[in-house]
Amino acid sequence: MTETAPSRARRVLPDPQSLTSSQKLMVFVLSMTLFGLANIFTEVIPEFKLGPVELSVAYLAFVPVVMVCLFHPLYAALGAPLGEIVFVDLLMGDFSGIGEVEGYLQLSLGLYVGGSLVRDPRRRWQVATAAIVAVLIDKGVGGIIDMSKVVVGVEDAEYVEGLPESVLVIEGFAFASDLLITGVLFGAIPAAYLARRLHGKIEPLMGMAPRDAEHPVPGRARQTAAFVSLAVFLMLASGVFAFLEAADVKFGVWEPGFIDRYGLGFLWVSVAVCAVVLIGVVVSAKALRRRARSED
Amino acid sequence: MARRQRDVLSVEWVKLELLRTAYATRGGLFAGFDPRVVVGWYAVFAVAPWLTHNITVLAALFAVAAVAVALCRVGPLVLGLFAFGLVTETAYLFAVAWFFDGDLHTVAALVTLSLKLGVVALASMAAFVSLDPEKLSDALVSMKAPPLLSFGVSYGYRMLPIIMDEFHTIVDGHRLRSAPLERRGILAWRVPVHIGSTLVRSFYPMMLNTAKRTRTTVEALETRGFTFAGESAKGRDIRLAYLRLRMRDLALALVTVVLIAGAFIIGELAPVFARDF
Amino acid sequence: MDDVIAIDGLAFRYPGAAEPTLKGVDLRIRRGDFTAVIGGNGSGKTTLCKAFNGLVPHFWSGEFEGRVDVDGIDTLDATVAALSHRVGYVYQDFGNQLVRPSVRDDVAFGPVNFGLADHRERSEAAMRLLGIDHLAKRYVWELSGGQQHLTALAGVLAMDPAVIVVDEPVAELDPARAEETYRMLKRVNEERGTTIVVIEHHAEFIARYARSVVLMSDGRVRWHLPVREALARRAELAVHGIPAPQIIAAAAELTPGAPVPLTVAEAAQCIRDAGLAPGPRPPQPEAPAPGPVIARLTGVTHGYKDVRGKVSTVLDAVDLAFREGERIALVGSNGAGKSTLLRLLTGLNVPRKGTVEVDGTDTRTVKPARLADRVCYLYQHPEQMFLNDSVRQEIAMFPEQRRRPDAAAVVDDVLERLRLTDFADRDGRTLSGGQQRRTTLGIGLAMAPALLLLDEPTASLDTATRNDVIAMLAALAERIRCVVVATHDMQLVAEWATRVLVLGEARVLADTTPAGLFDDAALCERVNLVPPQINVLGRELGIHPPPLSVAEFTAAFAPALAGGR
Known part of the structure; x- marks a missing residue:
């Protein structure tokens, strides 16, 4: 043993604000477990359907929203939808295949953007906004994709009298009710209430420093090019998966005439949706960066 | 009204059914097969319905998937939820048709879509209810899924x-220690509000308790080499060593191909379409 | 020099903490030793033990100073993964350490992750050594606490480390299971030569199993002594919240100056050698006449459907009456129906057959929320009862929600009586085990029920806090008409209860007094109860009926002592 080394080695480990890999894992696992549990409820709560009018709790949005507000938004956002897949879809045998990937990406993106908007989880309006933004992105992208799915996917949409209109009305209503029930009643209101109560209490239990305005969590990196490119990627991936599932495209072999029949038009729908959302994200990111700069 | 111990349609029952779905019903049709083949089986059934608009083919596929579900001993709760969805879906279809003065063609067009979704749902029930999640996660790992996914499963x-037990305890605590509902209000509107707010409040202790639990779990993962395994392939190889294709797996693949082909042949012989081509 | 652990000048401060948790620790632990680390809350025991396997400072970052060598490796240079081949850690909340669904998979988790080719042999050997090989295929969540603990230990053992650290094994286990764990640790220590380090509050276990004792206080090691010397420092230990085991206390009274006895046999020998013999015991005071009935079970049959669809009968045609003024202990092994009986009394469940009446009301006729005005049920884990932000809110929840007229006064009174006023605004989860337990008692007191039900109120408490809780339970009597406790803690039964119900085989095996229970060795054996040491010692020395406390024990020798001197 070399006793020449100073026996009193001193070492200060990095800034507690930066997360170690195990802390990221902790956030991920916590978010996954809690949202998984929450989804078991929504799985057994029956939906109220009256003709085309449907009132249902899509998911308990407040659970993952609280997680992305209090912790590192990226890891919490990645963990939560996995909880749904694991606890409900796989364990209960309710796995819908490729569509799950679409759902996973939409919800992750929504949560991540929502969580990144929050600067101080104690401020109710910030948390409430995060919840609404998360559901808006998830359900908005999902709704638009669903709509185009039926319009394009049911081979003869224009052939059936009144179908496109009905789908528009139904999807529009579903979107509104999702936004109200999932986004506000089970999203914004409880999240704002819980985030404030949990702030400063739950972090020490996991050996982390609480997130507040002076100590923004790194990885809330909405200003960076990396985030924008991630958003682009998620958007495109989400659109691609959605259409793979939806549009009966399936390799053309079985229905060689499909491009003739629809034209390439419906593919453009997905690109258009992605583009619109993407532009929105970029514009808001820029605006936020300006604001952040002016505050500095 | 006197209360009594109920074995069905109570909270206890739902809890038990969920557990039975997750644990005790394992060992049905697909339990003995290589999980990768089962995932493949599922993938075939998830894709095949989208390749046709022929209602006969879809009905045949639906029947095959339904038989598979029957052989997989799927529990009543999951089946019930599925049937409930199917019934409301059908009601919804007719409502749509009626609402927009559509004719039967509208319904037929939508039935096509519902059948497709139904086949996928049944196939997923059969595959994932009878397959041990552990094996499933091994199959995912062998298909190069991220290790976090397989750990998550x-x-x-x-x-x-x-965690279901713990949540139940917390909800019981709320029931016993908060004031019971005095009035139900018009259309009993207070009841869902009361249930909803109890649910939300119960998540407060649940989140704190789970956070504490997670800390130990992640510490333990670290000391037990979870991160290490993510970086080295040796552990993965050991874990997957038992996955081997055997005769019966090939037989399953063959039977699947025959059934799918059969469905398409029947479709050719007696086609039914939502519209005339 | 064969020190498996060598620590020089270790200091550690958690980020954001004002004070360092460890302030210059120097410690040597010999290879193959069985060491108990003791010390009060916040003395740095757990942080010290986490420095052994590198979690401090690699996982929990902070200011780290000094040097820790484990099995010849400097922990600062090694990774946690590399250290886990040398140090195994079994947590206090060991249930959360198990990450795979089945026992075999969990035990093999470490070896498989590290890609060890002999992972199967390792895990089979570990399970065999701990006697849990028959559980290999079971799901982790189906296991009892004791079995889970052994599974966690097996998972650690499968890595074949040089050191195994076990954090408070007694905390979450009943005494009989803890005994089992200690027997297994001893076996591992003897057969594999593994160094065992336990963090422990219970001097009884230290006396019987440890070979050396480390006392921590205020972030420093006070001393590291052989067990007999350590336990002889009774006064110093008591200051740190570790009262001496009953037999040592008794022997110190009767034979001061003699070497400290570590087992009942040694204590008996020591007292016999001193020529002391017990006198006849004074007649026991008459039990007070039973009061009016508070709760009654008539022909109650209940059971649950398990995951495999079988209905198991937990209680079969049970008739019981609970009367005013009684302090009732429900004992019996796991699954004997103790919790079921309590849940039936709360109305959360109603019996399949028969009736349960509480304060004259059939539980079938009212909702449990209504019944809560008369019955209060305190869960085993205080954390599951903490629904609010602060201790005060927890206690105030029931009286305020139910609009009790004098709610504010009741809450203040309860806080005062349970010495909780100083923590009233803290979150329950941040308190120590004893404070948490007092808070749950406060919740019960503020509900002012006729019938108070407690599930394992002394579990996971150190000895000093446990005695404190027992004293508080005794003080409840004036407020609450009848208290029922389900417990494995025989010292609680001995010192607190006036009536004991032994459950087993779906019925009441015995309805007796504590003295009656401990006098019946066959019954204790049958339901796997370990009587308190002082009771065993009394029986050994021929005191009849055997004493329930140290005071009763020494009183039996009063004539001998008076005559002898």
Whole structure:
């Protein structure tokens, strides 16, 4: 043993604000477990359907929203939808295949953007906004994709009298009710209430420093090019998966005439949706960066 | 009204049914097969319905998937939820048709879509209810899924009953210690509000308790080499060593191909379409 | 020099903490030792033990100073993964350490992750050594606490480390299971030569199993002594919240100056050698006449459907009456129906057959929320009862929600009586085990029920806090008409209860007094109860009926002592 080394080695480990890999894992696992549990409820709560009018709790949005507000938004956002897949879809045998990937990406993106908007989880309006933004992105992208799915996917949409209109009305209503029930009643209101109560209490239990305005969590990196490119990627991936599932495209072999029949038009729908959302994200990111700069 | 111990349609029952779905019903049709083949089987059934608009083919596929579900001993709760969805879906279809003065063609067009979704749902029930989640997560790992996904499946499988019990305890605590509902209000509107707010409040202790639990779990993962395994392939190879294709797996693949082909042949012989081509 | 652990000048401060948690620790632990680390809350025991396997400072970052060598490796240079081949850690909340669904998979988790080719042999050997090989295929969540603990230990053992650290094994286990764990640790220590380090509050276990004792206080090691010397420092230990085991206390009274006895046999020998013999015991005071009935079970049959669809009968045609003024202990092994009986009394469950009446009301006729005005049920884990932000809110929840007229006064009174006023605004989860337990008692007191039900109120408490809780339970009597406790803690039964119900085989095996229970060795054996040491010692020395406390024990020798001197 070399006793020449100073026996009193001193070492200060990095800034507690930066997360170690195990802390990221902790956030991920916590978010996954809690949202998984929450989804078991929504799985057994029956939906109220009256003709085309449907009132249902899509998911308990407040659970993952609280997680992305209090912790590192990226890891919490990645963990939560996995909880749904694991606890409900796989364990209960309710796995819908490729569509799950679409759902996973939409919800992750929504949560991540929502969580990144929050600067101080104690401020109710910030948390409430995060919840609404998360559901808006998830359900908005999902709704638009669903709509185009039926319009394009049911081979003869224009052939059936009144179908496109009905789908528009139904999807529009579903979107509104999702936004109200999932986004506000089970999203914004409880999240704002819980985030404030949990702030400063739950972090020490996991050996982390609480997130507040002076100590923004790194990885809330909405200003960076990396985030924008991630958003682009998620958007495109989400659109691609959605259409793979939806549009009966399936390799053309079985229905060689499909491009003739629809034209390439419906593919453009997905690109258009992605583009619109993407532009929105970029514009808001820029605006936020300006604001952040002016505050500095 | 006197209360009594109920074995069906109570909270206890739902809890038990969920557990039975997750644990005790395992060992049905697909339990003995290589999980990768089962995932493949599922993938075939998830894709095939989208390749046709022929209602006969879809009905045949639906029947095959339904038989598979029957052989997989799927529990009543999951089946019930599925049937409930199917019935409301049908009601919804007719409502749509009626609402927009559509004729039967509208319904037929939508039936096509519902049948497709139904086949996928049944196939997923059969595959994932009878397949041990552990094996499933191994199959995912062997298909190069991220290790976190396979860990998530395995951990969720282990934690499910425990966190459900804990949540139940907390909800009971709320029931006993807060004031019971005095009036139900018009259309009993207070009841869902009361249930909703109890649900939300119960998540407060649940989140704190789970955070504490997670800390130990992640520490333990670290000391037990979880991160290490993510960086080295040796552990993965050992874990997957038992996955081997055998005769019966090939037989399953063959039977699947024959059934799918059969469905398409029947479709050719007696086609039914939502519209005339 | 064969020190498996060598620590020089270790200091550690958690980020954001004002004070360092460890302030210059120097410690040597010999290879193959069985060491108990003791010390009060916040003395740095757990942080010290986490420095052994590198979690401090690699996982929990902070200011780290000094040097820790484990099995010849400097922990600062090694990774946690590399250290886990040398140090195994079994947590206090060991249930959360199990990450795979089945026992075999969990035990093999470490070896498989590290890609060890002999992972199967390792895990089978570990399970065999701990006697849990028959559980290999079971799901982790189906296991009892004791079995889970052994599974966690097996998972650690499968890595074949040089050191195994076990954090408070007794905390979450009943005494009989803890005994089992200690027997297994001893076996591992002897057969594999593994160094065992336990963090422990219970001097009884230290006396019987440890070979050396480390006392921590205020972030420093006070001393590291052989067990007999350590336990002889009774006064110093008591200051740190570790009262001496009953037999040592008794022997110190009767034979001061003699070497400290570590087992009942040694204590008996020591007292016999001193020529002391017990006198006849004074007649026991008459039990007070039973009061009016508070709760009654008539022909109650209940059971649950398990995951495999079988209905198991937990209680079969049970008739019982609970009367005013009684302090009732429900004992019996796991699954004997203790919790079921309590849940039936709360109305959360109603019996399949028969009736349960509480304060004259059939539980079938009212909702449990209504019944809560008369019955209160305190869960085993205080954390599951903490629904609010602060201790005060927890206690105030029931009286305020139910609009009790004097709610504010009741809450203040309860806080005062349970010495909780100083923590009233803290979150329950941040308190120590004893404070948490007092808070749950406060919740019960503020509900002012006729019938108070407690599930394992002394579990996971150190000895000093446990005695404190027992004293508080005794003080409840004036407020609450009848208290029922389900417990494995025989010292609680001995010192607190006036009536004991032994459950087993779906019925009441015995309805007796504590003295009656401990006098019946066959019954204790049958339901796997370990009587308190002082009771065993009394029986050994021929005191009849055997004493329930140290005071009763020494009183039996009063004539001998008076005559002898």
